[in-house]
Amino acid sequence: MKKRLTILKHEGVQSTLAALFCILVGLFIGFLVLLAINPSGAVEAILTIIKNFFNYPSAAAAKKYLGNTLVKTAPLLMCALSINFCYKVGLFNIGTAGQYVVGAGASLYAALALKLSWPVCVLFAIVAGGVWGAIVGFLKAYANVNEVISGIMLNWIGLYLVNMLLSGVKEQSSPYTTAISSVNGSALLPSLGLDKLFSNNKYVTVAIPLSVIIAILVWVVMNMTKFGYELKATGFNKAAAKYAGMNEKRNTVLTLMIGGAFAGLGAAFLYLTGYEQWATTQSSVPAMGFNGIAATFLGGLNPIGTIFSSYFIQHITSGGSYLDKGVYPSQISDLISAIIIYLCGFVLFFKYVLNRSLAVKKGGVKK
Amino acid sequence: MEQSYAIEMLGITKRFPGIIANDNITLQVKRGEIHALLGENGAGKSTLMSVLFGLYQAEEGVIKKDGKEVKITNPNVANDLGIGMVHQHFKLVQCFTVLDNIILGVETTKNGFLQKKEARRKILELSDKYGLKVDPDAKIEDITVGMQQRTEILKMLYRENEVLIFDEPTAVLTPQEIKELMQIMKNLAKEGKSILFISHKLNEIMEVADRCSVLRRGKYIGTVNIADTNKEELSRMMVGRDVQLEIDKKEAKPGEVILDVQHMTVASKVHHNNAVKDVSFRVRAGEIVCIAGIDGNGQTELVYGLTGLEPVAGGNVTLCGKDITHASIRKTSQEMSHIPEDRQKHGLVLDYSLENNMVLQRYYTPEFVNKFGFLKKKNIREYAERLIEQFDVRSGQGPVTITRSMSGGNQQKAIIARELDKKPKLLVAVQPTRGLDVGAIEHIHRQLVEQRDQGRAVLLVSLELEEVLNVSDRILVMYEGEIVGELDPKKTTVEELGLYMAGAKRERVEA
Numbered sequence: 066m067k068k069r070l071t072i073l074k075h076e077g078v079q080s081t082l083a084a085l086f087c088i089l090v091g092l093f094i095g096f097l098v099l100l101a102i103n104p105s106g107a108v109e110a111i112l113t114i115i116k117n118f119f120n121y122p123s124a125a126a127a128k129k130y131l132g133n134t135l136v137k138t139a140p141l142l143m144c145a146l147s148i149n150f151c152y153k154v155g156l157f158n159i160g161t162a163g164q165y166v167v168g169a170g171a172s173l174y175a176a177l178a179l180k181l182s183w184p185v186c187v188l189f190a191i192v193a194g195g196v197w198g199a200i201v202g203f204l205k206a207y208a209n210v211n212e213v214i215s216g217i218m219l220n221w222i223g224l225y226l227v228n229m230l231l232s233g234v235k236e237q238s239s240p241y242t243t244a245i246s247s248v249n250g251s252a253l254l255p256s257l258g259l260d261k262l263f264s265n266n267k268y269v270t271v272a273i274p275l276s277v278i279i280a281i282l283v284w285v286v287m288n289m290t291k292f293g294y295e296l297k298a299t300g301f302n303k304a305a306a307k308y309a310g311m312n313e314k315r316n317t318v319l320t321l322m323i324g325g326a327f328a329g330l331g332a333a334f335l336y337l338t339g340y341e342q343w344a345t346t347q348s349s350v351p352a353m354g355f356n357g358i359a360a361t362f363l364g365g366l367n368p369i370g371t372i373f374s375s376y377f378i379q380h381i382t383s384g385g386s387y388l389d390k391g392v393y394p395s396q397i398s399d400l401i402s403a404i405i406i407y408l409c410g411f412v413l414f415f416k417y418v419l420n421r422s423l424a425v426k427k428g429g430v431k432k
Numbered sequence: 433m434e435q436s437y438a439i440e441m442l443g444i445t446k447r448f449p450g451i452i453a454n455d456n457i458t459l460q461v462k463r464g465e466i467h468a469l470l471g472e473n474g475a476g477k478s479t480l481m482s483v484l485f486g487l488y489q490a491e492e493g494v495i496k497k498d499g500k501e502v503k504i505t506n507p508n509v510a511n512d513l514g515i516g517m518v519h520q521h522f523k524l525v526q527c528f529t530v531l532d533n534i535i536l537g538v539e540t541t542k543n544g545f546l547q548k549k550e551a552r553r554k555i556l557e558l559s560d561k562y563g564l565k566v567d568p569d570a571k572i573e574d575i576t577v578g579m580q581q582r583t584e585i586l587k588m589l590y591r592e593n594e595v596l597i598f599d600e601p602t603a604v605l606t607p608q609e610i611k612e613l614m615q616i617m618k619n620l621a622k623e624g625k626s627i628l629f630i631s632h633k634l635n636e637i638m639e640v641a642d643r644c645s646v647l648r649r650g651k652y653i654g655t656v657n658i659a660d661t662n663k664e665e666l667s668r669m670m671v672g673r674d675v676q677l678e679i680d681k682k683e684a685k686p687g688e689v690i691l692d693v694q695h696m697t698v699a700s701k702v703h704h705n706n707a708v709k710d711v712s713f714r715v716r717a718g719e720i721v722c723i724a725g726i727d728g729n730g731q732t733e734l735v736y737g738l739t740g741l742e743p744v745a746g747g748n749v750t751l752c753g754k755d756i757t758h759a760s761i762r763k764t765s766q767e768m769s770h771i772p773e774d775r776q777k778h779g780l781v782l783d784y785s786l787e788n789n790m791v792l793q794r795y796y797t798p799e800f801v802n803k804f805g806f807l808k809k810k811n812i813r814e815y816a817e818r819l820i821e822q823f824d825v826r827s828g829q830g831p832v833t834i835t836r837s838m839s840g841g842n843q844q845k846a847i848i849a850r851e852l853d854k855k856p857k858l859l860v861a862v863q864p865t866r867g868l869d870v871g872a873i874e875h876i877h878r879q880l881v882e883q884r885d886q887g888r889a890v891l892l893v894s895l896e897l898e899e900v901l902n903v904s905d906r907i908l909v910m911y912e913g914e915i916v917g918e919l920d921p922k923k924t925t926v927e928e929l930g931l932y933m934a935g936a937k938r939e940r941v942e943a
Contacts, residue, residue: 294795
């Protein structure tokens with residue numbers, strides 16, 4: 066009994082429980098919405114979303130589509146890490162979406178127009194995202210411009226710049242950029258045999274393990290290094306960081322630059338697999354950066370937790386695409402993740418209730 | 433004689449999760465007396481007053497007003513019963529006049545229009561009767577803190593309150609204002625009002641109170657007649673052991689100049705004038721120099737300028753012969769320790785563990801970080817454990833306690849431990865004892881003197897006159913951003929110091 070209570074007190078366990086709770090309630094409300102739209106198929110529809118690639122009867126096909134979900138998880142995880150990293154330093158990097166966009170633009174331009182090989186394309190993405198983040202950082206540190214405002218504005222600037230830049234390398238008959246495989250195969254990320262594990266899904270590349278490794282690295286840096294100590298101190302209390310002689314302005318720029326680099330890298334992780342092509346006519350910022358917010362909070366603001374939450378959000382998003390479009394809009398999975406984000410606000414509340422009931426129990430034991 | 437008590441709180445018990453804030457406390461206030469309530473921080477004074485004022489409900493015990501049992505379920509009930517309170521932080525509308533503030537909430541109206549004439553007459557009458565000098569038409573933001581406080585008192589009188597609670601009323605006043613307040617309180621008592629005076633300043637209690645009830649750690653210790661007691665007994669009752677009120681210290685032996693400030697000017701963040709104007713002074717090794725003054729006369733900005741938290745607009749600061757006017761905090765903090773005024777804002781990262789806070793200015797040294805940038809957690813733990821032990825910092829879980837959960841006194845001790853362990857050339861201590869109780873104050877004062885005796889220069893900024901006179905070797909008085917006087921604590925008096933602090937007296941001070 067006592068042991069179980071101590072486990073429940075553990076921060077990580079509490080976050081996990083809270084996240085699971087949010088997921089369950091989110092799915093339930095999503096189910097209610099499905100019921101409202103069309104009661105007869107609601108049960109099947111929610112199961113379709115949850116099942117995602119298991120909807121395919123053969124194991125090989127299921128594996129292949131699991132691969133697809135993972136391909137899109139990698140960039141989502143990178144965006145989530147971008148937000149997570151900045152959030153720990155007290156900055157809300159809503160500009161992740163724009164940093165992701167310029168990362169996509171830079172890597173595709175390097176691959177299609179400059180015909181460079183993949184490591185250089187990746188570097189282009191990192192630098193572009195980093196610069197985009199650093200602009201926000203500079204404005205924040207030296208001109209006291211709120212990072213949310215400048216981030217959102219840069220999202221749009223980035224989007225239209227990239228549309229302009231990439232319209233030179235698009236297919237003639239469509240707004241989409243040329244397929245990398247047809248122009249410059251050397252720009253595609255190597256799969257190192259990982260594709261074999263997923264029924265020869267050629268989109269499965271090093272991006273997936275790399276993103277997980279980066280998540281672990283973020284955790285290590287934040288919790289075990291001097292750099293992480295400084296950044297977290299700055300995030301918790303800027304005045305105390307200044308008092309302690311930390312260079313809080315430099316740290317602000319650095320943080321947003323690193324966050325931007327993560328987002329840029331995330332874009333390279335998707336577009337350099339050839340899984341998606343950039344539509345040069347798109348007039349909204351890709352949702353990836355914003356979904357990263359959901360993944361971060363659902364992951365309990367922990368980089369390791371973010372690995373799982375990113376997968377989950379991508380899982381239901383992919384699952385949503387299998388719905389009968391004639392009956393249900395595929396946005397239903399967006400709705401579910403939106404509900405989950407809202408519920409993430411309750412994570413703290415949930416922890417509070419848990420801790421209070423634990424405290425009461427403890428008091429009872431004492432007597 | 434039951435009837436002679438204006439307020440009786442009998443057997444009050446109030447529990448919060450984990451602690452008993454008030455454990456069977458009895459407080460009986462006679463009509464027309466000044467009753468002091470004495471206790472350390474966290475002794476339960478505020479909780480008890482909150483119960484009386486209807487902010488909390490006690491689990492056990494009864495409250496009687498004029499011998500009749502009453503249930504005070506919220507502050508409105510308390511008001512109706514004639515219980516009024518002057519809070520430590522005044523509750524006044526800054527841009528309203530004194531008159532408007534007094535009648536706020538109990539305005540007389542006629543057809544929806546305010547009838548101020550009658551109110552003005554009543555206020556002037558009350559003000560005359562009790563010697564509460566106010567200008568009814570002045571705006572709160574333009575008047576002195578003392579007058580604001582008198583406004584608060586008039587507010588209670590205007591509502592015809594019988595029981596007046598003063599929550600640490602002297603903390604913000606000059607010595608002259610304190611004297612006036614004491615007189616006002618005596619006048620009020622003479623007119624039959626009952627006064628509850630919450631304080632931990634023994635001098636004031638001895639001067640003004642008739643009786644004194646003492647609380648310690650949530651328990652009722654006793655009530656004594658002031659005429660039959662002395663400061664030593666009161667402090668013993670409050671702390672539970674003998675406390676040395678006056679600090680023994682040897683003659684200072686000032687050595688070479690450690691800190692040399694010349695014509696320093698620091699801009700203000702709140703107004704266009706400079707907060708610190710052309711200030712020059714020196715602090716030598718082996719002496720404690722105290723900057724005295726009423727809060728808000730530029731002391732805060734002076735320290736910000738010295739320590740590098742705010743840029744210096746003009747002049748020079750030299751530390752150990754090196755110009756540090758525009759040096760980085762990291763550089764100056766090597767030889768200067770700073771116990772900041774606001775411990776929660778600057779001194780600590782509250783969400784960090786105690787051990788992480790102990791290395792807040794040292795985490796980057798080879799002792800705590802290896803060449804790959806990884807923290808040496810074992811060293812940090814050991815270092816924190818040593819400081820915790822040495823400075824008796826108490827916390828729930830030792831080094832891993834989240835600092836936010838610690839008491840204010842222990843947070844302060846943690847900062848002091850960290851700053852003194854740096855063995856600095858110069859120690860800048862800003863209100864190091866603010867909000868602490870007698871026992872902790874005694875401890876900190878002793879440490880300041882110890883630092884001095886080890887040959888360090890100490891710059892103490894304090895608002896507490898007793899501290900100023902007791903601890904320092906030299907006093908500099910600041911008024912409106914300037915140093916207006918240099919005094920010898922052995923020769924000056926509280927009155928003289930007060931005149932300088934209020935700007936009524938000044939001399940040219942050359943560093």
